[in-house]
Amino acid sequence: MKKVILFLLVSVLIIGCKSETTTDLTNALIPKPQQIEVMDGTFTLDNKTTLFADQEFEVVANFLSGFLQMGAGIPMEKASEETAQIKILKDAAQAMEAYSLIVSENNIIIKASDASGAFYGVQTLRQLLPVFFETQNNIHNQTAVIPQLKIQDAPKFPYRxxxxxxxxxxxxxxFIKEYISYLALLKMNYFHWHLTDDQGWRIEILQYPDLTNNGAYRDETLIGHYNENPQLFDRKRYGGFYTQEDIKEIVEFATKHNVTIIPEIEMPGHAQAAISAYPELCCNGKDVKVATKWGVFENIFCPNQKTFAFLENVLTEVAELFPGEYIHIGGDEAPKVQWKTCAHCQKLIKEHNLKDEKGLQSYFIKKIETFLNSKGKKIIGWDEILEGGLAPNATVMSWRGTSGGIEAAKQKHPVIMTPTSHAYFDYYQSENSDEPLAIGGYLPLKKVFSFNPIPDELDAADSKFILGAQGNIWTEYIATKEQVEYMVFPRILAMSEVVWSGPSENLEEDYANFLLRVEPFLERLDALRVNYANHLYEIEGRVLKEDDKVLYELTTPTSGKEIRYSLNASEEKIYKTPIPISKDAVIKARVYKVGKVLGRPFTDTIHYHKGILGKVHLNVNPHASYSAGGKEALINGIQGSNSRYGDKEWLGFWGDDVEISIDFPEETEVNSVALRFYNANGQWIYAPKKASLCVELLDGNLVSSEVAIAPKNDTTIVEVLLEFEAVKTKKLLIKVPSFGMIPEGSQGSENNAWTFIDEVVIK
Known part of the structure; x- marks a missing residue:
């Protein structure tokens, strides 16, 4: 990333009913411009400032005028190009979506070749203004002083x-309009609107009124987490939908904010809400209700003429409502159980020489794509649409990691990267136990910022098919707009920087710079009344091993803060260097700034066992979504959460047989190895059926031990103890075979089970 020349905050002065603000907010621009040069001098924006815009930028000019009028009572009257102080001008030399912004003593000039670039130039100007401009003020005739500068900017990726x-x-x-306005502020240009699923159909379709009369409402909703046993429900009817007039209003709003909406109509799976309204769309034709809990359901669309006629009629109305080029058709998590026993489906497979039910899904998607192409639309599907053969013109949204995107790009198909590892904002963002209930996982701000949408596996030619990336918010455990905001912010700031400014080339340096801009940007979010999550003042602890010693390091993300800690209830002291650990330890710490406590208190417990100084090796790497602690998490003396598999201590493996090799630094006597596995079948996580241990003795002989594992379904933490007579060794090997495929009829059937492993405790 290029260097930014920054000015420091100068001053803020408010007098009576007329205020003048002198401030430099170049150190709070998000996403970071590609080039910025700050110069001496300022420009004064007040109620005498006038505006000129070329005709094709009229919508952009109206946005700026409305923003200044609402936030500061500045009327922003229009003037000629010669006399106006703010000019938004056409410049054919600028690239698509690019802009230049020049602030001099006498004027502000934004140049762009298209309306998108002009709009982004205005968003940068907006961020250069004091944060009180974001609110509707009763004080009029306010004044802002902006530093003179030159910005040349353009997005790294076309899809953001x-x-x-x-x-x-x-x-x-x-709230949907508010959400879109947040995207606009951060120069993001696509809103993926997931409108249909098993738990509710949310879009009015005039030809099929029962989709909303019936399919938009469920009888009750699951309380708590899916894995809790017994499952409890609130016994309250729940639902709602958007009328076509609502959608037209939202589309118009999005257009004015330079955001394209991509509607998602799920097929062939995640269709139970639609089938509840029209049972004939399912292979067995049985009545079902709108789903009241989360997960994947076997009731999917049957690939018959009734279904295709229904979907074509639905998509015709959808295509007329949304002017963008894309319609998302889902394609994910579609169990084929009913297709396997459906005579019509099996006949289709034979008639069209399809390999199996995955081939039938490909046939289904290709048929829908042909129809939508005839309507001038392109389809996007989740990466499952690769199975059985990719539709000719499809764009792939890669969510199960990046492998689907890599495969699609090599097939010369457009790709949008949105892997669970970096883009699922419904995952926990902090390890604090008081975080609001979430689906699982662990995705802190830094990991989002570290994302590179272009995988190393792609060469320069295939990399061009990566359109960009997006962050996802699935709302099983998110019921209010406040909680949506909490899960989105500030992670959306990191994603906006990835897709606009480009991936980091020096993570530690760039992330530190990013946080320096996030901290003041939070004041803008305060002005917008966004309920963001503030984890900037939390403490992170980790075990270090140096020269056969165990140390414990404490850090906090932002600079200029002080950490104070206590070890095993000792008196609190200022943290300066990593803390030596030679026995079981409890560390407590807090962050201070000028003597004031910031953020939450921190506590961690280290169990000093015989393996903590060992070296650990794995035959396979943990999945990128569940590898935050790395392989060292297995022997660092810290136990993972008993209620959340998404933290730095749990390592997740998807379908892999895992071998853990531990080398001791010196001859060590051992007599037991304790293992912990997470078991949450509703989340596709299964404890293994067995685990085995092989200890290599000093004379080369081996001591082996194996244990069968058969946990009850409601057991979340499975503890396994492998015991044997005390022996001396320098090496041991643990084997953990994968559970295998998830059984038919269970959540996630036809997929590999996940294995989650916690601390390996050696005694």
């Missing part, structure tokens, strides 16, 4: 998106 699921929980149209 955010997703919102309104099927699991419904959000009113006014």
């Amino acid at each position: 998106g955010m997703h919102l699921d309104v099927s699991r929980h419904f959000f009113p149209k006014e």
